[in-house]
Amino acid sequence: MxxxxxxxxxxxxxxxxxxxxxxxxxxxxxxxxxxxxxxxxxxxxxxxxxxxxxxxxxxxxxxxxxxxxxxxxxxxxxxxxxxxxxxxxxxxxxxxxxxxxxxxxxxxxxxxxxxxxxxxxxxxxxxxxxxxxxxxxxxxxxxxxxxxGTGLITAGVALFRTLGLSLDDLTSSSTNERENDPGPWILIWGGSGITGVYLIQLARLLGYRVACSASPVNHAYLKRLGADVVLDRWADPAELVNQIRRETKDDVRIAIDNVGGATAALCRQVVQGSSIWRSENDMSTDEINSTPAKLVPIAGWPKEPPDSSDSLRKVDCLRISFSTTFYGHPTFSEALLDRFDTLLAEKMLAxxxxxxxxxxxxxxxxxxxxxxxxxxxxxxxxxxxxxxxxxxxxxxxxxxxxxxxxxxxxxxxxxxxxxxxxxxx
Structure with missing residues (x-):
């Protein structure tokens, strides 16, 4: 009953x-x-x-x-x-x-x-x-x-199913000691969107350094959430890509776009790396990695075809799906929600x-x-x-x-x- x-x-x-x-x-x-x-x-x-x-x-x-x-x-x-x-x-x-x-x-x-x-x-x-x-x-x-709701669940699905990161790494004590191990970079385009707000916090807990774009009025807010680098989303697109390369030493291998097809294409430019930019900045161009970089375009597939003439690595574009990962999949949904319950109770998520x-x-x-x-x-x-x-x-x-x-x-x-x-x- x-x-x-x-x-x-x-x-x-x-x-x-x-x-x-x-x-x-x-x-x-x-x-x-x-x-x-x-x-x-x-x-x-x-x-x-x-x-x-x-x-x-x-x-x-x-x-x-x-x-x-x-x-x-x-x-x-x-x-x-x-x-x-x-x-x-x-x-x-x-x-x-x-x-x-x-x-x-x-x-x-x-x-x-x-x-x-x-x-x-x-x-x-x-x-x-x-x-x-x-x-x-x-x-x-x-x-x-x-x-x-949607923002936190989308962030969880993107990180732990679409990108395949481990939920076991998401604990209240999982943040790396930045002085000794600063962690890899992740790019979150549209950091002040609600999904971006939760992505920044989760990525920080996973030990990533976070680079993101947002309007200047939200820069201080996103840094309080844990973003390491916040750049002006209204800057010239080509200059914005170059700024991200400078801040991250052209070493971003994961990107999540929350804005649309045009910005998803910019994210792909970032994660594929640039041999030209590295040469101009006296950095090694021999760092071609056999492991593909990963891009999750949440708000729209990249509008422009990839330009491989200047890339250091291949980029895998990964589609996000609730119906094949969260809804109707209790093994994952319960594990994800139980982890969120713990982080919320311990005030590790705002x-x-x-x-x-x-x-x-x-x-x-x-x-x-x-x-x-x-x-x-x-x-x-x-x-x-x-x-x-x-x-x-x-x-x-x-x-x-x-x-x-x-x-x-x-x-x-x-x-x-x-x-x-x-x-x-």
Whole structure:
């Protein structure tokens, strides 16, 4: 028999029997002309709980580029409305029969598997595989924990599955003594993005020296996180590549790009090395390594073909995948999350900086628009508190004050509670 309960308050783990069968959720679909893609359903059924799943009452959600991209580019959604959202945090209010890692009342954070029904973050209650969520330590608030999700999991998958580094090397005592062994270099392009923020910290714990690019306003922040070299992302691309070569003695063998195809091509230039640059700087050009350098282009494949005329080494471009490594792969996902649990509890990982989005579910659409149009400063994660969502009566009052006839509210609700609100999320 599965256990189901509901938390008494947003930040409290004390639980009582769950009596609600419906809740509030933000739905998205490919809109008809002149309509918004988003609307809040105030009476959506709570998803059924599977035997290896947990039911989470979400307190805070964080916004992702994927959320607006899915609507803008028409992938991940269709004519039927569904719940979007990847990242969130809250408290477990139900556990399936086979769940051993969690119990009712545990505070957790998650990166929702969008291919599974009922997991979308933009709703008050969601279900998740017990193998794919992490514990929130006592010192971390739910709004901070909501920033972990996609950024931290992406960093973990990139390092420990795509690049094949060992999870056994990731401990709170794994940082090398820099005076005696400075460690190899890793390049993280887009260091102030949320994935970059977590990559820097994990790479530092693994003993790497970190070089990254970011806007000047974020340089001091990234150095506090552990970056050794932070360069201006707005510099001339060719000069930026040369600066990285100077700072690292042209000895970067691993790069992860978080920005796009153009910057992924620059990362490849860095890791392939340059015999011309070495000759101009009185360095050996005989250092051709038979071991290929590695590039993980998270945000887009390199746009330009490789130029091997000046390279010291071959470069392997490696594709990142959640579906073949994390989702549905409990051996790896549990090992990764258990390691993250330890590092978070020991305060060896810091959550990303946050900016609160007003209005709960009602404010998410505007937050996504701000993100889409570059109105969110780098190094910050937009976070929304679901308790701030307007009640249906308040929505009607706001529409009436704005000049909408009262009957139109009912008409819109009838449509949204019918064909616009399928059960699949």
């Amino acid at each position: 599965m256990t189901i309960a509901m938390s008494r308050t947003a930040e409290q783990s004390t639980a009582s029997p769950l009596k609600r069968s419906h809740h509030r959720a933000l739905l998205a679909r490919i809109p008809l002309q002149g309509q918004s893609a988003w609307h809040v359903d105030h009476a959506r059924p709570v998803a059924a709980l599977g035997e290896d799943q947990v039911l989470v009452e979400t307190t805070y959600v964080a916004l992702n580029p994927f959320d607006w991209q899915g609507v803008a580019f028409k992938y991940g959604i269709g004519q039927e409305a569904r719940v979007m959202g990847r990242d969130g945090a809250g408290v477990i209010v139900g556990v399936g029969d086979k769940v051993k890692r969690f119990q009712v009342g545990d505070r957790v954070w998650f990166c929702a598997n969008s291919s599974v029904s009922g997991t979308g973050a933009f709703q008050e209650f969601s279900v998740h595989s017990a193998s794919e969520i992490g514990h929130t330590p006592d010192h971390l608030s739910d709004q901070e924990a909501a920033t972990l 959550a990303a900086r946050i900016r609160l989005v007003a209005g709960g579910l009602n404010g998410i659409e505007k937050g996504l628009e701000d993100m889409r149009h570059g109105r969110v400063p780098g190094g910050y994660k937009l976070v929304s508190r679901l308790a701030d969502t307007s009640e249906l009566e308040q929505v009607g009052q706001k529409r009436k004050a704005a000049g909408f006839p009262e009957e139109k509210v009912g008409a819109k609700r009838a449509r949204s509670s019918g064909e616009d609100s399928p059960s699949d999320a």
